[in-house]
Amino acid sequence: MTPPPGWYRDPSAPHQERWWDGTAWTEHRRAAEPVGYGPAVGQAPVPVPVPVPVPGP
Known part of the structure; x- marks a missing residue:
């Protein structure tokens, strides 16, 4: 499960x-x-957690 779209650090x-x-x-x-x-x-509040980038192809 990944974080929803949004602005992150x-x-x-x-x-x-x-x-x-x-x-x-x-x-x-x-x-x-x-x-x-x-x-x-x-x-809307800015989400706090930073998503972990998924390696590309």
């Missing part, structure tokens, strides 16, 4: 978040939210 750059599409990392990245700050009102 980038395992190769912890100061950024990277989009996990539910099966693999994409190239989409963004600055990580500072620790201690929650999501803005109306936004």
Whole structure:
């Protein structure tokens, strides 16, 4: 079972978040939210666990 799609801490750059599409990392990245700050009102929370990349073919 893999984590659902969402923004997660980038395992190769912890100061950024990277989009996990539910099966693999994409190239989409963004600055990580500072620790201690929650999501803005109306936004879904950012998932905390970091998915383990699945080796490609």
